[in-house]
Amino acid sequence: MASHVARIGHLLLVDALAEHDLRLPHFAVLTGLSDFGPLAQHDLADRLGLNRSHLVGYLDTVEQRGLIRRERDPDDRRRQCVALTAAGMELQQRLHQPAQDSQRKFLDVLTESERSTLMELLGRVLRADGG
Numbered sequence: 001m002a003s004h005v006a007r008i009g010h011l012l013l014v015d016a017l018a019e020h021d022l023r024l025p026h027f028a029v030l031t032g033l034s035d036f037g038p039l040a041q042h043d044l045a046d047r048l049g050l051n052r053s054h055l056v057g058y059l060d061t062v063e064q065r066g067l068i069r070r071e072r073d074p075d076d077r078r079r080q081c082v083a084l085t086a087a088g089m090e091l092q093q094r095l096h097q098p099a100q101d102s103q104r105k106f107l108d109v110l111t112e113s114e115r116s117t118l119m120e121l122l123g124r125v126l127r128a129d130g131g
Helices: 002-018 024-036 041-048 052-064 086-107 112-128
Strands: 068-073 076-084
Touching: 002 024, 002 086, 024 041, 024 052, 024 068, 024 076, 024 086, 041 052, 041 076, 052 068, 076 086
Parallel strands: none
Antiparallel strands: 068 076
């Protein structure tokens, strides 16, 4: 049941992101960098639960759009550090509302109290998993 509910929310968010010519992994990169700050590329992949080699393609796309920048780590030249640009921060902030709207759409069948309880319970599950 939880996976079916997640799929509903996923589809609504995918549609909202498509309006900005982005896919879910691109949004995850922008949001992850907004939440965590600049990170080594492999750390970003690990924190987002993305395959490291797949992350490179996602980063290429958002870098070409000027949303992130990658630089060599001065302490370890083998590592790439990733950070949001001003344009990336601005877009991530603009996408926050469509993401909230997509979530609200599929949770509209619940009362405000029920949504609050659901979010608390889901947060507890995430914290138990280290998230």
